[in-house]
Amino acid sequence: MDDIKEVVLEYVKAEYAEDEDEVTYDTPLISGGLVDSFSMVSLKRFLETKYKISIPDDKATPEAFDSVNKIVQLVKEFQK
Amino acid sequence: MSYSDRARGLYLNQLNGLKESGIFKQERFIHSNQSAEIEVEYPPGSSVKKVINICSNNYLGLSSHPEVVKAAHAGLDYRGFGMSSVRFICGTQDIHHELEARVTEFLGTEDTILFPSCMDANAGVFEAILTSDDVMISDRLVHASIIDGMRLCSAEHDTFKHSNMEHLEEKLEQYANKRLRMVITDGVFSMDGDTARLDEMARLCEKHDALLFVDDSHATGFIGKTGRGTHEKYGVMGQVDVITTTFGKALGGASGGCVSGRRELVEMCRQRARPYLFSNTISPVIVSGTLRAFELLTQTTERRDKLEKNTIYWRKGLSEAGLIIKEGDTPIVPVMLFNAKLSQDFSRDLYDLGIYAIGFFFPVVPQGQARIRTQVSAAHEIHHLNQALEAFTAIGKKYNILGKTKQEIIEMYGM
Ligand SMILES: Cc1ncc(COP(=O)(O)O)c(C=O)c1O
Numbered sequence: 477m478d479d480i481k482e483v484v485l486e487y488v489k490a491e492y493a494e495d496e497d498e499v500t501y502d503t504p505l506i507s508g509g510l511v512d513s514f515s516m517v518s519l520k521r522f523l524e525t526k527y528k529i530s531i532p533d534d535k536a537t538p539e540a541f542d543s544v545n546k547i548v549q550l551v552k553e554f555q556k
Numbered sequence: 557m558s559y560s561d562r563a564r565g566l567y568l569n570q571l572n573g574l575k576e577s578g579i580f581k582q583e584r585f586i587h588s589n590q591s592a593e594i595e596v597e598y599p600p601g602s603s604v605k606k607v608i609n610i611c612s613n614n615y616l617g618l619s620s621h622p623e624v625v626k627a628a629h630a631g632l633d634y635r636g637f638g639m640s641s642v643r644f645i646c647g648t649q650d651i652h653h654e655l656e657a658r659v660t661e662f663l664g665t666e667d668t669i670l671f672p673s674c675m676d677a678n679a680g681v682f683e684a685i686l687t688s689d690d691v692m693i694s695d696r697l698v699h700a701s702i703i704d705g706m707r708l709c710s711a712e713h714d715t716f717k718h719s720n721m722e723h724l725e726e727k728l729e730q731y732a733n734k735r736l737r738m739v740i741t742d743g744v745f746s747m748d749g750d751t752a753r754l755d756e757m758a759r760l761c762e763k764h765d766a767l768l769f770v771d772d773s774h775a776t777g778f779i780g781k782t783g784r785g786t787h788e789k790y791g792v793m794g795q796v797d798v799i800t801t802t803f804g805k806a807l808g809g810a811s812g813g814c815v816s817g818r819r820e821l822v823e824m825c826r827q828r829a830r831p832y833l834f835s836n837t838i839s840p841v842i843v844s845g846t847l848r849a850f851e852l853l854t855q856t857t858e859r860r861d862k863l864e865k866n867t868i869y870w871r872k873g874l875s876e877a878g879l880i881i882k883e884g885d886t887p888i889v890p891v892m893l894f895n896a897k898l899s900q901d902f903s904r905d906l907y908d909l910g911i912y913a914i915g916f917f918f919p920v921v922p923q924g925q926a927r928i929r930t931q932v933s934a935a936h937e938i939h940h941l942n943q944a945l946e947a948f949t950a951i952g953k954k955y956n957i958l959g960k961t962k963q964e965i966i967e968m969y970g971m
Pocket of ligand 1: 773811
């Protein structure tokens with residue numbers, strides 16, 4: 477399961493972070509300004525494709541996407 | 557009447573929240589024309605103070621130019637005050653058509669359609685020309701009005717890292733199966749003053765058969781050798797499919813905007829863009845003034861040349877004083893302070909010394925990147941800039957940030 481964590485962190489780094497940004501599992505992504513809510517869609521799409529899940533829009537909130545750890549929780553919830 | 561105490565309370569709470577988090581906006585009343593020196597009442601009720609304005613979009617100093625004002629007067633006499641109609645019913649005059657032709661010629665495009673504002677142009681254009689079979693791929697730092705326009709459009713959307721061409725190309729490849737792909741960027745980015753690499757972007761769009769969209773609101777009239785815009789600077793005139801721009805900044809600064817570009821795309825806007833269909837266009841007064849602004853710019857490049865000289869002088873002066881600025885060559889020059897409170901204190905102290913410039917901080921700019929955004933104008937004379945440099949230096953000294961690195965400033969004041 478830690479696997480998901482690694483994958484999501486790698487994706488977030490590659491997709492959103494600039495070289496000087498430090499990103500950990502708990503870095504606030506949206507409230508911290510690293511990911512804007514408009515750019516969040518590519519993350520949602522990535523998770524849905526990669527884990528073959530469907531996250532309804534009302535669950536894909538900025539709060540639920542606010543850190544790698546939270547995102548992993550969300551993914552696990554929909555994998556069941 | 558159902559504006560109950562409960563409803564009022566809800567709004568008061570929200571407004572208080574804004575005040576507590578320091579993002580409550582307040583207007584400053586200006587008791588003069590827009591120009592290099594203005595008379596400001598701030599805070600409301602205080603006596604009027606004469607200050608040097610270094611934060612307007614009056615890049616070419618045309619906002620109160622006598623020729624523009626005269627033309628506006630003439631327009632008022634000649635074609636009246638208003639149209640009382642949207643364009644396609646009975647709201648189009650000969651001069652609206654003339655302005656569209658003038659913009660087309662100036663930007664080197666195929667056709668142009670006017671909008672009440674560039675905000676409206678951006679709000680209407682995507683929905684008019686793209687469908688759910690298409691994708692919009694935008695730079696992460698595009699203007700809010702573009703984001704709103706994309707939200708109104710059924711095409712899929714995605715973003716690429718600011719000015720990162722590798723990332724853009726990845727996205728172009730990722731969406732190769734779409735009917736149309738449109739790459740969307742600002743020409744000059746309004747918060748950082750950097751320019752989009754339109755030569756690279758035009759090449760990528762050509763290679764991947766994608767359309768290119770540029771909002772040149774902070775460029776039309778002064779970027780490029782003859783002021784045509786960012787596409788002139790990068791040598792890609794004729795290769796940008798859609799340009800949106802505003803008349804509310806360099807071009808006299810009143811209001812109004814347009815979509816200019818490929819003939820069919822402009823025609824689609826005439827058929828389908830909602831802010832064009834359902835809202836009056838710009839008034840005859842403004843059309844006449846804006847036409848005159850274009851004439852002035854076509855006769856001579858004197859104003860943009862002066863702006864360029866002023867910009868170089870200002871950037872050099874700030875750097876030599878030991879302040880950190882965002883590198884670039886546009887008249888938008890952010891002085892980086894990183895800490896939000898410091899940016900507000902700095903702005904207030906500037907005002908005390910007669911210099912009007914505003915601090916920007918999160919969420920307008922990313923966290924930890926608070927700044928004073930300065931904007932140079934052709935209306936500035938060297939003595940204005942010198943006076944402003946003196947003030948920036950004095951206040952920089954007061955806060956002990958001259959010659960300091962980003963790291964050192966953050967250590968002193970925090971992010
Ligand atoms: C890049 C950009 N596009 C569009 C606009 C909106 O222009 P207008 O005032 O014509 O609606 C602005 C103005 O702030 C802008 O900076």
